[in-house]
Amino acid sequence: MIEYTQKVGVLIRCLLCFTLVLPVDVRGQTRPVSTSASDVASLEGNVVDADTRQPIPGATVTARTESGNVSGEQIVPADGAFHFSLDPKQTYVLVTKASGYQPTEERLAFTSSYTNRLYGKLIRLKRADASTPASQPTASRQENAPRPTAPTQPAGIPPATNASAVAVRNTPPPLVAKTGETTQLRAIQFVQSKPDLLPEAQPALDQLLAFMQTNPSVEIELSGHTDNQGDFDKNMALSKERVDVVKKFLVKNGIKARRISTKGYGPTRPIASNSSEETRRLNRRVEMTVLKQ
Template sequence: MALFRARLSIRLSHLTMKRLYYFLGILLLLSGGAFAQKITTLSPYVEQQSQPYVNITKVELTKDFTILYFTLDYSSNPRSLDDIILGRRSSNEEIEIDPNCRLYEPGNAGRKFRFVKAEGIPVAPQKREIRPGDMVKFVVYFERLEPGIEVFDMFEGRDQGTKRYWNYFSVHVRNPKRPLPKKQPTPEPKNEEPPVITEKPKDVPPSVEPKKEVAPAPQLVTLRGTVVDAKTKKPISARINYLVPIDGNGLDSMQLSASSGRFRLNLDAGNKYAYVATAKGYFPSSGAFDLTQAKGGQEIDNEIVLNPVAVGEAITLNNIYFDISKFDLLSSSFAEMDRLTQLMRENPTMEIRVEGHTDNLGDFDKNMELSQNRANAVKQYLVSKGIDARRIEAKGFGPTRPVTKGTSETERRRNRRVELVVVKM
């Protein structure tokens, strides 16, 4: 009898455990959807960021949001030479997040994911003061990235004077595409006999088929291109910065990494997009993707040529501007000058000659003087940025070295230029 009771007890215990596992399984199935709604990437790989002391430590993708977790370590923010010259970074600093910041898919300006809210940091115009040694952790919410976008940019703004923005380019996260729903089999129509009509049908007005809505034509243009070496014509790894129009007639600065030398962009038709391509060991190249005459759905090929930095190489600084008959650099020249400054820093033994040129209109001696003063202005800007003056020679050639002998305004404009020649590496 005791043996029977022991066996019965073991059997009941076994049944109880099976029911418990079954119940837990049902709970997991019911809650599985909730677990699947959050995708977390710890310490995401960021190819480039504007401020090294503000880091993204985690990215969470929920059903509704893209959540970025930040750590700001103010003690690890070194002052650069530019900061010292321009007087940036006092002992204390004010921080905030700009509500106009957004996420983008690199190379696709049409896909943007807007700011929603922030925690742990004020939203502009509100500010918070921090002191050297402070560490601040904060969280920023954006609209949910579309599934399948596993690399994104965060753009807050362009630096203005002492105001610095936090921008991150090519942030890598896990965000797989959702599986397509299984297609349900279409039931076969049953062969039913038509009904028998016993009464005379009333007059029925002729049926009018609804007008089919015509889908709007696509407005995006696919721009495919290659960045190549001017000498070898082979693709080279490069980075492309380009400006994109936004609401309110503003511009956003976007960045694209072309690690293989090849790139692909989806841009709105009808616009012109200024760009600058840079690569280590090469002079920067600027230009514009002109889509003013392009149509939506069109595919366009483009090639960007970069000249290698080598002794004897000369390039024209196309974006250096002066007022007529004057030699003060206009503010629109500063971006080009800053790229030249960065090139000098990346090649600390490089020595250059800055050459000023004019057209042949006006007094010869005055043109010679003007070209020398313009070359001097470029040199002075570089020196103000910390470049050793002994590495830069400034020389004016006036109208003596034209690139074209035409007399039209377009050709004369080509002769009015500033060139850079590498003298020593």
């Protein structure tokens, strides 16, 4: 009888140990460490001469957080292109330097922590001796001299450009975006307080057009954003007018209107403070979201 009681006691203790240990094991298995694609976003752009728009090979681009931590540093190749993988939840300072040029610092922020990509970032460096223009072959100077002026068509829509003109403007690399991704089209810039495109926006427009042409089934949403300066209702209307101008450019060049929807958010979705001009210009932007691939 004593032996039986001892065996029962051992069995009970074993069951208690199993009961205490098992939940820990189970809980440990139900909490895997996961990573999300939204934890990393790409920043792509080019470093060019502010006057000639030609690439500056050998320029150094450094991306650091506002706290001073360096997230990446690159020496750009012959085409002036750079690419960083950054945390979209952070705000960065881009520091660009090149021999013979004035260094620049610029704040940069992604639209939100869900932004996947920011492309077409153009960093323009001025020569240290502004009175000495960059030396180029005569043919190149002739091509650059008659750079297209501001659009004369209604609603600020610029004319389509030929291949040689795009090459001179240093067109950014081909646009790639997946369904659900939001991409900042920061290079698409407008005249202040107007829905008229600046000539410098043309390369990014051509890039967007090429993306729509090479992906005939893609449907996108273009969203316009402003800072908080001025009348709220006017800013809402202006943001919608600006993306409508981009849509008209695409439609004019053969893209079906049904593939493009537009929305104006005005100042309601800022990505930076509106306390200074430096940060307000980050809020003035056009974004593209791929709705259907």
